[in-house]
Amino acid sequence: MFSNxxxxxxxxxxxxxxxxxRMMLEDLIQAILYMKTHxxxxxxxxxxxGSCFMEPSTRTRLSFDVAIKRLGGHVIGFDNNENTxxxxxxxxxxxxxxxxxxVDAIILRHPKEGSAYLASQLSSVPIINAGDGSNQHPTxxxxxxxxxxxxxxxxxxxxxxxxxDLKYGRTVHSLIHALSYFKVQFIFVAxxxxxxxxYLIEDLDHNHIAYEVYSHLEKAIPQADIIYMTRIQQERxxxxxxxxxxxxxxxxxxxxxxxxxxxxxxxxxxxxxxIELAIDHTPFAYYFQQATNGMYAxxxxxxxxxNKQAHWGTLT
Amino acid sequence: MNSIKTTVHQVEAICHxxxxxxxxxxxxxxxxxxxxxxxxxxxxxxxxxxxxxxxxLKDLIKIESRLFAKKxxxxxxxxxxxxxxxxxxxxxxxQKDKMKLPDSIEGLFACPNLNxxxxxxxxxxxFKLLQQKENTALTCIYCERRFLQNMLKMI
Ligand SMILES: [Zn+2]
Numbered sequence: 001m002f003s004n005x006x007x008x009x010x011x012x013x014x015x016x017x018x019x020x021x022r023m024m025l026e027d028l029i030q031a032i033l034y035m036k037t038h039x040x041x042x043x044x045x046x047x048x049x050g051s052c053f054m055e056p057s058t059r060t061r062l063s064f065d066v067a068i069k070r071l072g073g074h075v076i077g078f079d080n081n082e083n084t085x086x087x088x089x090x091x092x093x094x095x096x097x098x099x100x101x102x103v104d105a106i107i108l109r110h111p112k113e114g115s116a117y118l119a120s121q122l123s124s125v126p127i128i129n130a131g132d133g134s135n136q137h138p139t140x141x142x143x144x145x146x147x148x149x150x151x152x153x154x155x156x157x158x159x160x161x162x163x164x165d166l167k168y169g170r171t172v173h174s175l176i177h178a179l180s181y182f183k184v185q186f187i188f189v190a191x192x193x194x195x196x197x198x199y200l201i202e203d204l205d206h207n208h209i210a211y212e213v214y215s216h217l218e219k220a221i222p223q224a225d226i227i228y229m230t231r232i233q234q235e236r237x238x239x240x241x242x243x244x245x246x247x248x249x250x251x252x253x254x255x256x257x258x259x260x261x262x263x264x265x266x267x268x269x270x271x272x273x274x275i276e277l278a279i280d281h282t283p284f285a286y287y288f289q290q291a292t293n294g295m296y297a298x299x300x301x302x303x304x305x306x307n308k309q310a311h312w313g314t315l316t
Numbered sequence: 317m318n319s320i321k322t323t324v325h326q327v328e329a330i331c332h333x334x335x336x337x338x339x340x341x342x343x344x345x346x347x348x349x350x351x352x353x354x355x356x357x358x359x360x361x362x363x364x365x366x367x368x369x370x371x372x373l374k375d376l377i378k379i380e381s382r383l384f385a386k387k388x389x390x391x392x393x394x395x396x397x398x399x400x401x402x403x404x405x406x407x408x409x410x411q412k413d414k415m416k417l418p419d420s421i422e423g424l425f426a427c428p429n430l431n432x433x434x435x436x437x438x439x440x441x442x443f444k445l446l447q448q449k450e451n452t453a454l455t456c457i458y459c460e461r462r463f464l465q466n467m468l469k470m471i
Contacts, residue, residue: 016460091437114433114458133431135459199462 009304013120013127016136017174022181031300032146043303044073050103051077054110067298096122126305134170141174143297147290151264155182159223164230166190171268186211187220191245222258229267229274253278333380335402343395344375393417420444425468432459
């Protein structure tokens with residue numbers, strides 16, 4: 001069942017969403033589903049994974065650490081650049097050459113775009129990109145996609161409402177890219193100045209994906225199967241600007257009265273105040289399940305990278 | 317062939333060498349810079365804003381005593397995708413080729429994205445090329461950002 005993805009991911013790198021196609025994403029979703037229902041406690045037994053976080057990202061790091069431990073593997077590494085030699089001027093290139101000689105795979109988080117691709121050119125073991133600047137964070141995209149599938153039981157025929165910082169939001173860009181392989185339509189709601197970049201609009205047109213742009217959040221909600229909320233980085237705006245610009249784009253419980261019953265809200269977390277706390281206890285909230293799915297998605301990806309033939313059992 | 321002959325006479329004819337013709341106006345200078353022949357002793361004749369039947373105006377470059385290899389010529393295609401390369405021997409056109417855009421280009425441009433890893437490490441830039449109507453789009457293989465050719469600066 002996973003023959004396709006196994007052949008392509010085994011001993012390979014996970015750098016960017018552009019390396020996946022629809023079939024691989026569908027296989028991957030099945031693999032994550034298997035991880036979630038059965039687990040695979042020995043998939044990484046005897047393996048050591050290097051976890052190199054050159055900028056802090058506690059959630060992503062913890063999620064990978066737990067995934068590795070649940071698969072029976074070991075983690076070494078560091079979680080910021082305080083103690084590493086990059087401060088003494090060692091290049092990423094040198095560091096990747098050295099670390100890849102110690103471990104079976106490297107998880108790399110780095111503030112510069114393209115760092116993961118560079119690492120993949122130098123490393124003798126698989127590289128997993130855990131975020132390269134504002135470019136890619138493929139494991140996040142995979143877990144987002146899986147959460148949409150899990151909550152709707154399909155990825156086709158859905159209306160995805162994307163809200164917030166659509167200009168700088170890396171997660172939403174990658175998700176739009178990934179969903180473009182499926183029959184979806186988008187609604188975009190963003191404050192002025194934070195709208196989706198033109199090149200992404202062109203990609204949507206090129207892929208014949210339908211989209212609409214709404215200025216009023218509440219009016220868009222009744223159509224949505226998924227609301228994908230993103231954080232609006234407060235440091236990009238001053239306080240008055242923030243109040244004025246952002247307030248209409250914060251999701252309140254009262255706005256959900258006309259929401260579809262199957263509608264789920266996702267957020268890459270951590271949130272600031274984009275989602276009112278009162279929503280947490282409604283059936284619409286799905287962001288904590290989404291965070292849990294991050295662990296299963298990473299378990300599935302690590303297993304596929306390091307096992308040519310995993311015993312997936314049978315799934316229907 | 318007639319039009320070529322007329323063109324060739326717009327600037328002094330060469331005996332042996334390469335004529336790059338039908339260069340979009342303004343791109344001639346960039347090609348010259350890229351050829352890095354300006355400091356060498358190679359004799360180069362240049363025509364800017366020459367009249368052209370096909371393009372109205374065009375740039376033209378003649379390089380004496382040097383025959384361009386196909387690969388060498390294709391590298392210049394980024395500046396002039398529709399230019400023609402004429403190889404001249406004894407005042408005659410021996411070979412005439414249309415430039416072809418290569419799939420990728422290395423070391424020619426710096427990535428305009430200042431947060432791209434290529435600026436921090438000792439690595440050669442590389443872009444994938446895609447012809448889009450009038451313009452050429454370049455995608456940095458490192459940071460995956462896409463740029464139009466006129467946004468890029470040569471290294
Ligand atoms: Zn770049």
